[in-house]
Amino acid sequence: MAFTLDFCEARARDAAEAAATAKLANVRDRELRSEAAWRAMADQIVQIEKKRMERLNEKAEASN
Numbered sequence: 001m002a003f004t005l006d007f008c009e010a011r012a013r014d015a016a017e018a019a020a021t022a023k024l025a026n027v028r029d030r031e032l033r034s035e036a037a038w039r040a041m042a043d044q045i046v047q048i049e050k051k052r053m054e055r056l057n058e059k060a061e062a063s064n
Contacts, residue, residue: 005045009038014054015032
């Protein structure tokens with residue numbers, strides 16, 4: 001399953017909200033780790049899309 005940027009960002013927000021309302025330290029820590037992981041995945045998606053656009057632009061310039 002491929003994750004979308006919106007999906008990853010939504011999961012990160014959900015984890016952040018869960019961490020903010022957690023009463024137990026271990027639950028808060030788990031949610032903060034989850035948020036960090038989802039944000040890292042979202043950042044990776046952004047980087048992949050950026051590189052994809054760069055390659056497309058290079059191909060378009062080369063064909064001109």
